[in-house]
Amino acid sequence: MRYSPRLFALGSVLLLAGAAYAQNFSAPYGVLSGVQNGAGITLARTSYAFDFSRSAADAATFINSFELIPGTSFDPDIALNLPGTTLNAGRSNEYTLGTPLTGDRSIRFDDLAVRDGGFGSNVAPGFYDFQIRVRGGTSATATDQLALFGFSLEIVPTFSLAVAGSPSQSSVPQGGSFLANVSITNPMARGAILNGIYAGVPAFSTPGDGMDAEFFDGSGLYFTPGGSVVTSNETVASAHSRVDARSDQRLGSYISNYGIIAGFYSGDQYSFEAGPKYAVTVTSAVPEPATFAALAFGGLALLRRRRV
Incomplete structure (x- = not known):
């Protein structure tokens, strides 16, 4: 077993945070794979994520919507799902879009763009680039660009272990x-x-x-x-x-x-x-030796009492 040198390179993504806001957006990884055929895999899931942090001294942050911007080679059959009304905030927590984020926060939001199962044979093996724009601001109706992530997806025939x-x-x-x-x-x-x-x-x-x-x-x-x-x-x-x-x-x-x-x-x-x-x-639990001894003495005493 060895350790992958790619762990560091995969964390780099295109990020443009709105200058008017003090919150920070980043992505833990920029490249993921998706299988055409998920046979033999208990659960196949392609799920992009992003990290968000802010300070209690900052004004409340509202994350309101997301937009997928396909690259020139992007295949519409890839069909990644964007959040609807909530974001997975980890450990069974959810964030509802359009609600204020306040205080000191450091959150990993999962399922920014997700696909469960295989992608099928309609999507040819290869790399597909796309961006996801995060919109929001200081109110539930704000549409400012908070971040723009650049991602890549490699479609592979299968994955087997x-x-x-x-x-x-x-x-x-x-x-x-x-x-x-x-x-x-x-x-x-x-x-x-x-x-x-x-x-x-x-x-x-x-x-x-x-x-x-x-x-x-x-x-x-x-x-x-x-x-x-x-x-x-x-x-x-x-x-x-x-x-x-x-x-x-x-x-x-x-x-x-x-x-x-x-x-x-x-x-x-x-x-x-x-x-x-x-x-x-x-x-059944095996009694400790001391317990056996106590049981033996108890049995002996009972025997003696019966003989009297």
Whole structure:
């Protein structure tokens, strides 16, 4: 595994912020890919984002609308979706267009321009450039240009990884823990960037109960993708997360649901579930040795009382 030098270059985009406003707009990445055929991908998503920050000393900022400006080679079948009335502000938060942004703020807005699934064979492989103009100002009706982002989209035939999962142990006692592991093989001729990991809620489930994944080991992530690259025909194996069974966890088999997010560029969102799904069995907690001793003495006392 190696780290991608492209992580720095991809952050540069064309930005023109309105001089009359003190807020700052930037884009975390300027190039993303989109697949013609999403077969084999759990979820294929192309989603551009932008970062916004402002100071409490500034007048309220209103973001009111967006405009996509296609480049000369842009194909209308690309059909990226722009925000309608709300913006995804991360962590299940939403910003409603035309409402004031006040105070000290630093927000990443996702889904500035988004497409779920494959783009189809109507869009030929290659690069397509476009811009997105952000309009707003100091009121809900303002139409000033706040920013102008320049983006590029590379359409590729497909994206493929083999992602397998395995547990550190096949069973876990109530109150115990185990590691959910992941192995990633890149069969493509081109390197794949690991952009993130995910787990279902719950990560392991049985009817009526579940166990969640813990990504942090106390000092960092169990698995830190960090834009690392899996080169052609390379296999990378790592712990993915820790899974804890409660002391009152329902006994039985729990089925896995977790995976990784990768792509050709930093910011690509191709999700691959670690499969095939597998089971981990929750068993009764084994008493500590001191508990066994206490039980033995208790049984002996009971026996003696019966003999008297």
